[in-house]
Amino acid sequence: MARHRCGQTCPVATNPPSNAAIPAAAAIPAVAVSVDVVLLTLRSGRLCVLVSQRATEPFCGSWALPGGFVAADEDLDSSARRQLAEETGVTTTGHLEQLRTYGCPHRDPRTRVVSVAYLALLPNLPQPTTGRDGQHARWWPVEDLGSADGPTLAFDHPQIVADGVERARGKLEYTPLAAAFCEEPFTLADLRRVYEAAWGVVLDPPNFRRKVLSTPGFVVAVGQRSSPRGGGRPAELYRLGSATALHPPLLRRSV
């Protein structure tokens, strides 16, 4: 047992590190690692993110992403799922992916916190999401975030949300990710509305239909029809297929 490069005692090799680019006598800095989740959903045609209001300093009264510290023997992905479950009650069957890591030294004014951000996509949840401490959590349309009547986000969470939204928007182009916003089975109109809400555009229904169906395995017909709400021909119902990529992609108008 010895004290070496990792700054802790553990039962393996004791040679000085040759592969780590740190000064020989330097201690490994203490860093707290947290996970923050950008949870996006669609509510009445608007892309929304889940945030909860902070009751403590710093940033008391501001809104923050669900998140918390990674446990000792916990994988990062598992931690993200746990934070989501504890703070929203969602045992996610939806999409969850790592987004990016934020490690600016003073992003948390108290101590060094490196935060691994995740992106989660879910269909609209029927029940209002309540934090495990009963804290005030709510959905905010992402387009309201910069505006005057929108929420003030804590820490560097504005940047994290912006990165998450941009990732989601971009991935809609070349992955079947849009289905993560829909409850199965869904109609092609449901799927189209995901793109329209996320990109802020209007898509031509006939062309969208052909495009989606032309990619084998994007969606598969379930053999039933939806009950129309308020007139109109019933739509066929689909489930997400096994395709992992869209070829060719469904590109946004110029960027």
Place this chain on the structure above:
Amino acid sequence: MARHRCGQTCPVATNPPSNAAIPAAAAIPAVAVSVDVVLLTLRSGRLCVLVSQRATEPFCGSWALPGGFVAADEDLDSSARRQLAEETGVTTTGHLEQLRTYGCPHRDPRTRVVSVAYLALLPNLPQPTTGRDGQHARWWPVEDLGSADGPTLAFDHPQIVADGVERARGKLEYTPLAAAFCEEPFTLADLRRVYEAAWGVVLDPPNFRRKVLSTPGFVVAVGQRSSPRGGGRPAELYRLGSATALHPPLLRRSV
């Protein structure tokens, strides 16, 4: 001053945490944060990654990515640049971007290490890269990594390299990233060979030329011509332009 959620004393609020999803009495686990860099370049038409041979346990004799621990007051990006400079002598003017964070609890057998991986792209370096400790560092063609006569990579570095290579390959499609592999000024053939090496395809020179030049700001002519090596008409020389994205993208053949 008080002991609170971040596990350290600091001069701000003392209320119990309401926004962090950790058990009230739990200590913040000690985690070491490191940065590993996937440095890619092109050598004689092959995409290569820089690795250095470990001289200590664990994984003594295996090859590892350049990397090291993040310093106390150091930004993640700065840390990546520092590791690169210390281990390869490169003061990167090339491309550097965050790749992904790897935090599996036992990815390092000694202690918990969360590693933020970076992707760096550089033109072929004339001098052989030597580590700051004189350690054995060399380029390996990425296609040799899985093979029998290729190197054995330490830790989860095979996964990190694979992710980095895939990121680079994908980003060539819709960003001007290929120019990061070329020393300026470069010819369009140089640029084309980047795509051919990275994707393992053969591209039609006339069509490639039109495609590249049709995106305004991808490359700009410098008004000179290259001296041909071994016959052939001299090519026009270009520099990277100001465009940040390719519209429409230069797509790979089906995936």
Place this chain on the structure above:
DNA sequence: ACAAAAGTGTTCCCCTTACACCCATGT
């Protein structure tokens, strides 16, 4: 009957592709 939404057909146009051909230089 009318409105509304789903779905089909059709045309135009741009981009990609493939390949023939010309240009400029080294040997």
Place this chain on the structure above:
DNA sequence: ACATGGGTGTAAGGGGAACACTTTTGT
């Protein structure tokens, strides 16, 4: 002269955009 690589021209085919039109439901 010939090989080599840079660069231009051009015709065929695929996919996207736009929109007319048909189908099926609710009111």
